[in-house]
Amino acid sequence: MTAELTAMWQTIHEWRNDLAALIPKSQRPSDGMPKGTTNKLQAPLNISPLSALIQLDQTALDWAPPHCTTTKQARTWLATNAHTRAHDLQPDDHELFETDTRTTYNLLLHHLPAAKAQTPETRAKAQTKELYAPTIKFLADTLTQLGHPTSPATLRKWKERGHITETHQGYSLTQALEKIGS
Numbered sequence: 001m002t003a004e005l006t007a008m009w010q011t012i013h014e015w016r017n018d019l020a021a022l023i024p025k026s027q028r029p030s031d032g033m034p035k036g037t038t039n040k041l042q043a044p045l046n047i048s049p050l051s052a053l054i055q056l057d058q059t060a061l062d063w064a065p066p067h068c069t070t071t072k073q074a075r076t077w078l079a080t081n082a083h084t085r086a087h088d089l090q091p092d093d094h095e096l097f098e099t100d101t102r103t104t105y106n107l108l109l110h111h112l113p114a115a116k117a118q119t120p121e122t123r124a125k126a127q128t129k130e131l132y133a134p135t136i137k138f139l140a141d142t143l144t145q146l147g148h149p150t151s152p153a154t155l156r157k158w159k160e161r162g163h164i165t166e167t168h169q170g171y172s173l174t175q176a177l178e179k180i181g182s
Contacts, residue, residue: 005098006082008105013079016056019111022049052107059104063097091167132170139164139171148180 057071063085064074078085082101086094133139136152136159143150155176158164164175 003083005086005101006079008101009075009078009082010080012056012060012101012104012108013075015108015112016053016075019049019053019056019108022111049111052111055107056104059100063100095167130169131173132167133173134170136171139173139176142173143176143180146177148177150176150180 057074060071060074060078061068064077065085068074068077086097089097133142136155140150140152140155155164155171158176158179159166159171163179164171
């Protein structure tokens with residue numbers, strides 16, 4: 001799961017400039033307060049990419065350590081250390097970090113041209129809400145229904161070895177499927 005967060009931050013970091021390119025240079029936040037056009041023939045500022053850019057930068061600053069004082073430093077640090085950040089967090093903060101990362105990633109995908117987006121599988125995975133099973137037995141039954149018969153004993157062994165983790169929501173179906181696929 002943490003490797004996926006790092007990969008998302010790497011993508012966010014790499015594609016941030018593509019998002020900024022959707023905003024006219026004179027209206028980017030780095031040039032001061034965004035300003036509207038005085039040319040009546042020019043289209044008004046598209047506030048959606050600007051809003052996404054500001055949210056992306058603020059999310060990076062919120063989760064990066066205090067020594068990262070600029071948005072570029074924050075994005076660069078998260079692109080290489082998101083897994084470290086995730087391990088250092090309490091469970092509730094970890095879940096919030098994961099949610100913020102997925103939200104930022106999906107926001108970026110929404111604004112980039114389709115040609116820039118990743119494969120449909122990767123995009124669908126990032127946009128899919130995480131599903132949880134309340135018990136090991138329920139997780140085993142769900143996996144069996146999905147065509148991956150797995151015994152509760154096997155799932156308990158995976159839990160002991162750290163392949164699947166229990167959160168306050170239950171056991172992650174994604175983690176179990178990733179383990180089956182590995």
